[in-house]
Amino acid sequence: MKKDIHPDYHEITVVMTDGSEHTTRSTWGKPGDVLKLDIDPKTHPAWTGQHRILDSGGQVARFNKRFGGLGIK
DSSP: OOTTOSOOOEEEEEEOTTSOEEEEEESSSSTTOEEEOSSOTTTOHHHHOOOOOOOSTTHHHHHHHHHGGGSOO
16 A cells, blocks of 8 residues: 555544434544534434425425415315
């Protein structure tokens, strides 16, 4: 292997959405950095099986206002 071409591999702390912490090794950040997750397997619908609609900026409300009357009656 060539010398000095690989990134530094060190320990970091990963904080899950529920506040639990795990120590792992990564090339992300600097040694001792903390990576806080917004989405993890405990909250993501792909793993939990629950689907939630996140309304960012009122987009769902705006869609319902515009197209709400088009349903079959």
